[in-house]
Amino acid sequence: MSKRVTCQCGYKMPGSGAKGYYYYVCPGTFNLDAAHQCNLPRFRSDRVDDVIWQWVRGFFDDEKLVERGVAEYQARQAEIKKPLGEELALINETIKERKKELADNQRALKLLGDDPPQRTLANTLEDIRRVEAQLDGLEEQKRQVEAKIENAETTERDIRAAIDRMEQVKAEIEEGLNLADVNFEDRRFLIERLNVEITLRVENGEKIVEARCYLDDKKLSMGVWANFAREGFLLGMGVERG
Numbered sequence: 001m002s003k004r005v006t007c008q009c010g011y012k013m014p015g016s017g018a019k020g021y022y023y024y025v026c027p028g029t030f031n032l033d034a035a036h037q038c039n040l041p042r043f044r045s046d047r048v049d050d051v052i053w054q055w056v057r058g059f060f061d062d063e064k065l066v067e068r069g070v071a072e073y074q075a076r077q078a079e080i081k082k083p084l085g086e087e088l089a090l091i092n093e094t095i096k097e098r099k100k101e102l103a104d105n106q107r108a109l110k111l112l113g114d115d116p117p118q119r120t121l122a123n124t125l126e127d128i129r130r131v132e133a134q135l136d137g138l139e140e141q142k143r144q145v146e147a148k149i150e151n152a153e154t155t156e157r158d159i160r161a162a163i164d165r166m167e168q169v170k171a172e173i174e175e176g177l178n179l180a181d182v183n184f185e186d187r188r189f190l191i192e193r194l195n196v197e198i199t200l201r202v203e204n205g206e207k208i209v210e211a212r213c214y215l216d217d218k219k220l221s222m223g224v225w226a227n228f229a230r231e232g233f234l235l236g237m238g239v240e241r242g
């Protein structure tokens, strides 16, 4: 989960272990070399992970939310993919034209024979070099557009895989499995495929987990902690509680 956690200040928050508990800690709170300093208190990772899992498992019982999420996602993807498809078609068309031009130039070069006029030879060679350079550029553009399309399709496969896994787990639940028992592997699978990302912040003394994924986004409260200030103080002193 820790690769998916960002602080309100923008830093990635790696998990860090103390005796007993693990925490998400912003590097800006302890690393004096950090580009900027930050005062976000640490968040206990088991509590954050739990809140996130409660949110994700809510999708299991909310078919409407999942359907709406998928539909909205697909609409966004279609908007991304349509111009990419058009761009790719245009590039392919231009590549075809340039290849024909190259073949014509090469034929012209051959027709010049063994003892061609120097200026004509130089011009023909220059034409060939120019078209070859254009073709190199076009091939590179084509690779980039294809990579973007592939990326969009991978995401669609991920969402599909997540929904299939949800269906599977749901079927197991109907056979008597407790939702709380959903194993670690299944949880991780869903969190990865749905691309869950979270931002940790404090608003009015309340610890907030901002969660988003392909299907939904939501602000989740971790509640106000009585020892909130003390936690920050102890962290500042480098003292770890049990």
Ligand SMILES: [Zn+2]
Residues within 6 Å of the ligand: 007, 008, 009, 010, 011, 026, 027, 028, 029, 038, 039, 040
């Ligand atoms: Zn921070």
